[in-house]
Amino acid sequence: xxxxxxxxxxxxxxxxxxxxxxxxxxxxxxxxxxxxxxxxxxxxxxxxxxxxxxxxxxxxxxxxxxxxxxxxxxxxxxxxxxxxxxxxxxxxxxxxxxxxxxxxxxxxxxxxxxxxxxxxxxxxxxxxxxxxxxxxxxxxxxxxxxxxxxxxxxxxxxxxxxxxxxxxxxxxxxxxxxxxxxxxxxxxxxxxxxxxxxxxxxxxxxxxxxxxxxxxxxxxxxxxxxxxxxxxxxxxxxxxxxxxxxxxxxxxxxxxx
Amino acid sequence: xxxxxxxxxxxxxxxxxxxxxxxxxxxxxxxxxxxxxxxxxxxxxxxxxxxxxxxxxxxxxxxxxxxxxxxxxxxxxxxxxxxxxxxxxxxxxxxxxxxxxxxxxxxxxxxxxxxxxxxxxxxxxxxxxxxxxxxxxxxxxxxxxxxxxxxxxxxxxxxxxxxxxxxxxxxxxxxxxxxxxxxxxxxxxxxxxxxxxxxxxxxxxxxxxxxxxxxxxxxxxxxxxxxxxxxxxxxxxxxxxxxxxxxxxxxxxxxxxxxxxxxxxxxxxxxxxxxxxxxxxxxxxxxxxxxxxxxxxxxxxxxxxxxxxxxxxxxxxxxxxxxxxxxxxxxxxxxx
Numbered sequence: 001x002x003x004x005x006x007x008x009x010x011x012x013x014x015x016x017x018x019x020x021x022x023x024x025x026x027x028x029x030x031x032x033x034x035x036x037x038x039x040x041x042x043x044x045x046x047x048x049x050x051x052x053x054x055x056x057x058x059x060x061x062x063x064x065x066x067x068x069x070x071x072x073x074x075x076x077x078x079x080x081x082x083x084x085x086x087x088x089x090x091x092x093x094x095x096x097x098x099x100x101x102x103x104x105x106x107x108x109x110x111x112x113x114x115x116x117x118x119x120x121x122x123x124x125x126x127x128x129x130x131x132x133x134x135x136x137x138x139x140x141x142x143x144x145x146x147x148x149x150x151x152x153x154x155x156x157x158x159x160x161x162x163x164x165x166x167x168x169x170x171x172x173x174x175x176x177x178x179x180x181x182x183x184x185x186x187x188x189x190x191x192x193x194x195x196x197x198x199x200x201x202x203x204x205x206x207x208x209x210x211x212x213x214x215x216x217x218x219x220x221x222x223x224x225x226x227x228x229x230x231x232x233x234x235x236x237x238x239x240x241x242x243x244x245x246x247x248x249x250x251x252x253x254x255x256x257x
Numbered sequence: 258x259x260x261x262x263x264x265x266x267x268x269x270x271x272x273x274x275x276x277x278x279x280x281x282x283x284x285x286x287x288x289x290x291x292x293x294x295x296x297x298x299x300x301x302x303x304x305x306x307x308x309x310x311x312x313x314x315x316x317x318x319x320x321x322x323x324x325x326x327x328x329x330x331x332x333x334x335x336x337x338x339x340x341x342x343x344x345x346x347x348x349x350x351x352x353x354x355x356x357x358x359x360x361x362x363x364x365x366x367x368x369x370x371x372x373x374x375x376x377x378x379x380x381x382x383x384x385x386x387x388x389x390x391x392x393x394x395x396x397x398x399x400x401x402x403x404x405x406x407x408x409x410x411x412x413x414x415x416x417x418x419x420x421x422x423x424x425x426x427x428x429x430x431x432x433x434x435x436x437x438x439x440x441x442x443x444x445x446x447x448x449x450x451x452x453x454x455x456x457x458x459x460x461x462x463x464x465x466x467x468x469x470x471x472x473x474x475x476x477x478x479x480x481x482x483x484x485x486x487x488x489x490x491x492x493x494x495x496x497x498x499x500x501x502x503x504x505x506x507x508x509x510x511x512x513x514x515x516x517x518x519x520x521x522x523x524x525x526x527x528x529x530x531x532x533x534x535x536x537x538x539x540x541x542x543x544x545x546x547x548x549x550x551x552x553x554x555x556x557x558x559x560x561x562x563x564x565x566x567x568x569x570x571x572x573x574x575x576x577x578x579x580x581x582x583x584x585x586x587x588x589x590x591x592x593x
Binding site for chain 2: 104
């Protein structure tokens, strides 16, 4: 079943066509990767779909409803969540409070001024479970500011995940961390997302990661979708190899190593 | 494993309750040990502590620096003066309810305008709006008494719905002691309310907005509305301080609506430490004593106070409470 559909979506910055007539469909349960060179419009597309930017024209349809003009908060409540390329955390709150806060917000308990946040057992148990799933249980009481880069990346994803979204956008969840940590982060994300049946769209540069985890790959170039298909189809697509690697031919992707 | 970790607050909350109870008992017996003048000073200190606590809900918890909190303090004071003079009311409780409602309305209107902006723009707007109130008090002298202000004599006042009044001989002594406990009780109640708000899910949302406005929106928090609510609560508690201040001072003048008074509220909060809950309380008490003794010791008290405060802020960049906490943590670590 179709979860998200964009219809002729456009977003220009002056002469730059960041998102140029994009018709993207995401079905329920997919794990798609969006790839493309820098400036291809991946993040812009993510920003438009998550309502951080307004599109110039086109439509965004989520679960059959037109959400083109709804606000960030309305889209979050409808079930679209995202993480950020540059980590966006509540730096002075502990890792636990970061996650607990999201749960309070999701369950509409956040307006409550007459109860102590620490005393909500249900929320505390869920927050601890999520920290555990993301391998952050030992950092529970540390302020987000003090965590290592890889941990901050994971916490950023955990915050989006704690909303229990239908559709989860992850903007470069492994950028800026070591290769060894990359696999760990992606394994955690993949297991959590698959375990809950969440539809995920991930922006990623590392093609090894992309081929390994995606059910479908969307290649963007100059604001438009250049190609899309299964990892195998993309691997053997010469146009894609030319754009991403600057060389083509059979095994262009494995030759890179 | 996760079950055990879910309730870490159990021990620390008892520590907080016992600690607060000890402080409260000390404050309750202090007037028996010190002379009446010190009791009056202490009353002023507690009143300013309420103002600073209210103010810090915005600065420390929501990350908004208001330079116009004199507006709410002054509004509270003037509303009491109006209620007593124009409606002939005597009951302090009536003044408190009326004054707080009035301050809430003003804070709601001013806040609605101000929370559309952040940082310096927010600060300038709060400052400008507070100066509107000041000029009204200053110019409309047939209502406000202009620079002469309005007298609010304690003798016209009754506490606890008329149970306690201050007529006849020796009434000033009785007023000082009765009023001290009255203020102490309201201080305790206000502190508890603000503490609960700060530690509630709503309080966490304010801190989230302070730390990262963008992410707060992306986890579903309506940033502007929460800032507005925080602004109203903050203004109302600072208003309560103004309400309690005026019978003790006996007079309300435009001075308490003027911007240097907003500066004092900012200063005492920063002096105590705006990143800790108790910072504003300690800061307000300390500032109150510093100012009183500076005024008593020299004609150029502003100069003396200024120098002392600059030195204190440079020596204690995280405030009195922040520095003490750090020192205690260091000592704790070195003895382990």
